[in-house]
Amino acid sequence: MKAIVNIMRQDITTALRDNIVIYLIIAPLLFSFGLRFFLPSVEKAELSFAVDIGIQKEIAENLETYAKVELFNGEEAVKRRVEAIDSVPGVLMVDGELTLIFEGNEESQVMETYKSILDQVTFGEELITVQHQFIGTDKSVLLEMLTIVVIMLASLFGGVVSGFNIVAEKESNAIRAMSVSPVSTFVYIAARGLLALIIGTTIAIASSFIMAGRTINYMQLVIALLASFGITIIITMIMGRFANNQISAIAVIKVLMPIYLTVPIMSVFINEKFHYLFYWLPNYWQFQLLSNIYFAGPQRFSFALATILTFITSTIFMLLVSRSFSKQLKLR
Amino acid sequence: MKAFINLFKKDMVIALRNALIWVLIGTLVLLVGFVRFLMPEDFQQNQSQYIYDKSQEQVLQKVFTQSEGGNFTIVNSQKALEASLEKNPYSIGVVFEGSIDQPQFSILHQKNISEKNQRIINASLEKLIAGLRGIERTQQYQVEFLRQQAKVIPKNLTSVPVLLTFEVLIIGFLFIAVFMFQEKNEGSIRAYQISPGGVFLYIISKVMVFIVIGLLYGLSFVLLTLGTSVNLLTLSLLIVLGVALYTLIGIIVAVFFNNISDWFFVGMGVLTLNILPAISYGLPTFAPKFITIIPSYSIMSALREVLFPTGKSIVPALNMLIIGNILAFGICYLVVKRRLMKEGQ
Structure with a gap:
């Protein structure tokens, strides 16, 4: 235990000396703040029309009750606006007739929505009575998905911080001294892993507070992070195994990050019958585990099952990676 | 010319020394696997x-x-x-x-x-x-299209322009920093300062290295996902201009730092800002001004047009890239000459 504490103490000193570690801790927190400010504007996005000032004032005013109206002077100006990259159709008079102009690459659903608006504006008559009621909790799929991404990033960064410490030891040759000391592979990995877990958990909880506030069960989050302990250690060991300096460490992160983050996110879009293809991956189970915490509604797997499977799969991977790690670093 | 070739060869060797080639091959396999086998051709985006x-x-x-x-x-x-x-x-x-x-x-x-x-x-x-109710609501307006209506593209393939922009084109931005810090650490930048090579060759050689890597990486990705039906010449032009722009911006940023630790925060910040237009790509009705001025916004759209042609002109995007490259080269030349080439003197 004393050896573990000593290595951790030494790591904290190295970590604080090195800016990259501070940045890795601050980055997800800043990212969370940024998302919190930016996301509402994405979710409250309104449709827009590019309108020629020559059309009837009444039509332009009516359109404005449905969407944003951008006024342009003349057909060419409207068409130029329609040609822009976003999906904004034009409304203008062509040969005395009101005309809705699309670029041609808009999705059919988007075009139908614009047509419904213009239909309603030109007919005016209301055939139905509609009452809108707000009954929910204002849940946002986008916010919750991104919160999970930030929490997973926190676990990754926890592992990366410890990984950088191993890389620093490799660069300074301190690892050689370690290999002739009585420190065993287990103690070495445990010390690095514990530090990674503490850093990852701290970033994850802080990020979660920023993104989700008090809406989630933090005890479940702590359990999820503890069950994902193996994943954080795997990241540390892969960095330590393959990177010999900070530069190659960045290259390793570049490969690890998409594998770690993209695979589970992709699973959301993939038909459930193909999900068995992901069952061997600990990050898939970690994602299911975090889904239980952040996503409301029914889940594919229960919290308990996802916790157990995250723990089992990550432990298996951890044992496999630790063999190669210990061999390469020539630890006892 | 000979000086350039020698410098280019040296830069290429350094670039490939840090297992970069394996990193790229690994990522390429992953990307192709995702697009071809894992991402569905269609998925429901509407609210239930x-x-x-x-x-x-x-x-x-x-x-x-x-x-x-x-x-x-x-x-x-x-x-x-x-x-x-x-x-x-x-x-x-x-x-x-x-x-x-x-x-x-x-x-x-x-x-x-x-x-x-x-x-x-x-x-x-x-x-x-x-x-x-069978109410005949004769449409009181006509609908026109500026161009022929585009075919529906499978969702997995629409991700190709996004991945090209945020994985292939930015390769120079990310690795030029790594590359330059290595030169600073090894002291080779000092040696270059007293050599007759000059700032122009220094920048061009670095940019060329990443253009070659970006072209191989980008074209392999497109050929393995979309096949050979793509206009490879125009695609190559966009990749060359895009990689050059991001590499030049990468040099401009990296010049001000001495190691990856100091660079990391600013570099990652730039990359995060650069990725914001991906939101507008997925949600075309959301395109605030601050997003449309980020180069990746126009680049993604131009790449989409080249990969899935609808008749839309990519000239504005090409103009933006050419002007961007000229401006970035000018700034790059100044900062390399005034800062990098004077470091330690």
Whole structure:
């Protein structure tokens, strides 16, 4: 235990000396703040029309009750606006007739929505009575998905911080001294892993507070992070195994990050019958585990099952990676 | 020319020394695997709807039962509707009452939406009811298209321009920093300062290295995902200009730092800002001004046009890239000359 504490103490000193570690801790927190400010504007996005000032004032005013109206002077100006990259159709008079102009690459659903608006504006008559009621909790799929991404990033960064410490030891040759000391592979990995877990958990909880506030069960989050302990250690060991300096460490992160983050996110879009293809991956189970915490509604797997499977799969991977790690670093 | 070739060879060796080639091959296999085998060709993006038809005639229920596709479920009681909404907090409920001649809708939102968006829902329902009542609403406007309507592209393939922009084109931005810090650490930048090579050759050689790597990486990715039906010449031009721009910006940023630790925060910040236009790519109706001025916004659109042609001109994007490259080269030349080449003197 004393050896573990000593290595951790030494790591904290190295970590604080090195800016990259501070940045890795601050980055997800800043990212969370940024998302919190930016996301509402994405979710409250309104449709827009590019309108020629020559059309009837009444039509332009009516359109404005449905969407944003951008006024342009003349057909060419409207068409130029329609040609822009976003999906904004034009409304203008062509040969005395009101005309809705699309670029041609808009999705059919988007075009139908614009047509419904213009239909309603030109007919005016209301055939139905509609009452809108707000009954929910204002849940946002986008916010919750991104919160999970930030929490997973926190676990990754926890592992990366410890990984950088191993890389620093490799660069300074301190690892050689370690290999002739009585420190065993287990103690070495445990010390690095514990530090990674503490850093990852701290970033994850802080990020979660920023993104989700008090809406989630933090005890479940702590359990999820503890069950994902193996994943954080795997990241540390892969960095330590393959990177010999900070530069190659960045290259390793570049490969690890998409594998770690993209695979589970992709699973959301993939038909459930193909999900068995992901069952061997600990990050898939970690994602299911975090889904239980952040996503409301029914889940594919229960919290308990996802916790157990995250723990089992990550432990298996951890044992496999630790063999190669210990061999390469020539630890006892 | 000989000086350039020698410098280019040296830079290429350094670039490939840090297992970069393995990193790229590994990432390429992953990307191709995702696009070709894992991402579905289509997936539902609409909000789930639960429809409860309380009317006597149950016309709406019959219509929705017969229609195919769409992300909706018919429920048979108020209780079932409430249970469904509670189970799926991201969905909306639609209750239909009265008759087809006097229709009344209640839309139950679980998320606040603006009044304008509420009116858009009303407009869609008006259209639906007019159709059911057989009311001849002769369209009082004509619809024109600036170009022929584009074919629907499978969702997995629409990710190719995004991945090209945020994985292939930025390669120079990320690795030029790594590359330059290595030169600084090894002291080779000092040696270069007293050599006759000059700033121009220094920049061009670095940019060329990443253009070659970017072209091989980008073209392999496109050929393995979309095949050979793509206009490879125009695609190559966009990749060359895009990689050059990001590499030049990468040099401009990296010049001000001495190691990856100091660079990391600013570098990652730039990359994060650069990725924001991906939101507008997925949601084309959301394109605030600050997003449209980020180069990746125009680049992604131009790449999409080259990979899935609709007849739209990519000249504005090419112009932006050419002007951007000229400007970036100018700034790059100045900062390399005034800062990098004077470091340690």
